[in-house]
Amino acid sequence: MKKLKAVFCSINSKYIHSSLSVWYLFTSAKKLCKEEFELSVVEGTINENEDEIIKRLLDKKPDLIAFSTYIWNIKTVLSVSEKIKTATPKIKILLGGPEVSFNQKQVLSENPFVDFISSGEGEKSVPLLLNALSDETDTDLKGISYRKGDSITVNEGEVLSIEDIPSPYCEEYFQSLKNRIAYIESSRGCPFGCAFCLSGKEGKVRFFDLTEVKENMLSLVNHGAKTVKFVDRTFNCNKEHAKEILTFIKENHGGKIPSDVCFHFEIAADIMSEDLFEIISALPKGSVQFEVGIQSFNENTLRRINRKTNLKKVTENIERLLSFGNCHIHIDLIAGLPEEDFSSFKESFNKAYELKADMLQLGFLKILHGSPMSEQRELYPCEYSFEPPYEVISTPWINADELKLLHKCENELERLYNSGRFSRTLSYVLAKINMQPFDLFIKMADFLLEKGEKGSIPLDKYTNLAFEFFSSLEGVDRAVLRDKMLFDRITTNNSDVIPEALKVEDKKLSKVKKAFAKLYPPKKGEKRTVAILYTENKAVLVRYENKNPVSGEYPFTECRIDELLTSAQ
Secondary structure, three states: OOOOEEEEEEEEOOOOEOOOHHHHHHHHHHHHOOOOOEEEEEEEEOOOOHHHHHHHHHOOOOOEEEEEOOOOOHHHHHHHHHHHHHHOOOOEEEEEOOOOOOOHHHHHHHOOOOOEEEOOOOOOHHHHHHHHHHHOOOOOOOOEEEEEOOEEEOOOOOOOOHHHOOOOOOHHHHHHHOOOEEEEOOEEOOOOOOOOOOHHHHOOOEEOOHHHHHHHHHHHHHOOOOEEEEOOOOHHHOHHHHHHHHHHHHHHEOOOEOOOOEEEEEEOHHHOOHHHHHHHHOOOOOOEEEEEEEEOOOHHHHHHOOOOOOHHHHHHHHHHHHHHOOOEEEEEEEEOOOOOOHHHHHHHHHHHHHOOOOEEEEEEOEOOOOOHHHHOOOOOOOEEOOOOOOEEEEOOOOOHHHHHHHHHHHHHHHHHHHOOOOHHHHHHHHHHOOOOHHHHHHHHHHHHHHOOOOOOOOHHHHHHHHHHHHHOOOOOOHHHHHHHHHHHHHHHOOOOOOOHHHOOOOOHHHHHHHHHHHHOOOOOOOOEEEEEEHHHOEEEEEEOOOOOOOOOOOOEEEEEHHHHHHHOO
16 A cells, blocks of 8 residues: 655745644544555745745655645646646645635646645545545545546535544644744634625534633644634624633633733624623733624625625624724725625725724625625626636726725725824824815825825835825814824834924924933833924823734823923923
């Protein structure tokens, strides 16, 4: 009986990301394969040179390479696979993951270098395939599609019992983590069936044993993970399950769980319960962040995509979560959904912005293989790219030019709002001008284009440009604007360099610095900065330590200048 060398490969979007899927397959194969297979995991990124990834894979001298595929890496995976197959035809190529689980025949037909497709959950089917290859048997395997002569056999995957899924957290995984973002799941599946999503296709939600989940949480943080993301699609769909995990965090954060660890959850805001709010309100600051997918404030849109949402409850509950001040709140909108035209999306955007969440993500609809929107095109007419990530180009409700405008809005939303670097500035400007947030971001984008700026812009230069743009708006006081932007700058950036537009040469500053030093003596090695806010007759001292884990701001002390100087005499 031949022994195989198999490599499980994940090509991530960024180095800081890790992958659970390949480690699930790794531990499953160790458990279910009949022989002592030589199994290993290789992780790379889409930004890496493909030849470097290929070298690391071929150095393992594998008989089979299994790739985990998603919309962000499928192009790289196919390119790497083809090069490997050309160089070493005997190596078998197996693809799995959501990007190939619903279009197996197409993938095998268009890519002759791919030998097998694993559909759905592969913890059982992939080890069985390895066993069959080792035995050199010709067996049809549930969940594995393959090419046989001129024909293609498609075998759909199965939904596994939770008991059949081994933990991915082995010693090799922990050694690979190296302070990257760690992922964990306490459940699989989703109780909802949104038309743009794949999560609801697995049927009933299955929950992992809570004792094991807690043990895994501790293992991850004890091996250096600082951010642990729960990949549960709707974490709070089971209230008691969610309560127990959040209570575990509350009781152990700062003890068994280091105080600098943060857990991330995706939740449905309209199904929050009073006892869940009570637990969340008592969580240590920065221990948890919540992501809430609103998607749209258009009721017709939500009905059309089979999304059952009580928007009044969503709004009230997000505001309540934000009022606690201890959790980072991230909300999502999706542009390009059915029934949502340009003016409707603009309204959704402005309503979402007014919630004042810590982050507002503007995403664009993707037509994913296997989603209801992909399979029922007559119900969801739209034009979209047939290249990954399959982003919508136009719909009967919103045209291509309007979607391009939304991309412009997204760019400035990221730089001005989601960066957290201009919070006081935006609050001041929007309070003074006769313009809604959406229009402000569009106008900023147009201003940058007029200046010939495209793509990324260094922060200092962007700050100077933002000052120029905002100060040109009717109702904005240039001096007040300077103070607001400077306050934002020094509390979010520990650089001593002040952007040119915000500089004011003033001999009084040295007196203010000495006064602060006398009243608030610096610790050894402490980094700090001092600034004068002229329109408020205030001085500000910022200490660059103990950054607020929710707002991202450094602690500061404000004083009236005359009182400060008098107190320091």
